[in-house]
Amino acid sequence: MRLRATVTAALGAAGLLLSLPGSALAAEGEFFYSFDRFGAVQRDALFDPDGEVCHRLDLPNSYTPAYRVQNETNATAVVFLDPSCDSDVYFVLRPGQHAPAGVEVRSVTFSR
Structure with a gap:
């Protein structure tokens, strides 16, 4: 009888975990940014970024920051000048x- 209760509880817990959304912390939407590459302005984005982690922006080198950033996600974005959110x-x-204008960015975190 005890074994049956233990197995039932374990299966119930597993079912509950599987019914949760993929990541409750993930932001939905896009985070856009611009940067200069070979003298031309490039535009890139993060799509549905994970929350509570540091995202290093994909930039051409360590001394070129992103600019013209816009947060079109459903989460608050904190943008940083350094590449490690520190x-x-x-x-x-x-x-x-x-x-x-004038805000330069190399990394970003998201929180809801």
């Missing part, structure tokens, strides 16, 4: 918000 230089973007 610096004291950061800016907070609410969903739908664009960073002002």
Whole structure:
């Protein structure tokens, strides 16, 4: 009888875990940014980025920051000047918000 209760509880817990969405922390939407490559302005984006992790932006080199960033996700984005989300230089973007001119970015985190 005890074994049956244990197995039932384990199966119930497994079913509950499988019914949860993939990642409750993930942001939905796009995070857009611009950068210069070979003298031309390039545009790139993060699509449905994971939450609570540092995203290093895909930039051509370590000294070229992104700019003209816009947060079109459903989460708050915190953008950083350094590539590892560690610096004291950061800016907070609410969903739908664009960073002002002059904000340079190399990494970003998302939280809901």
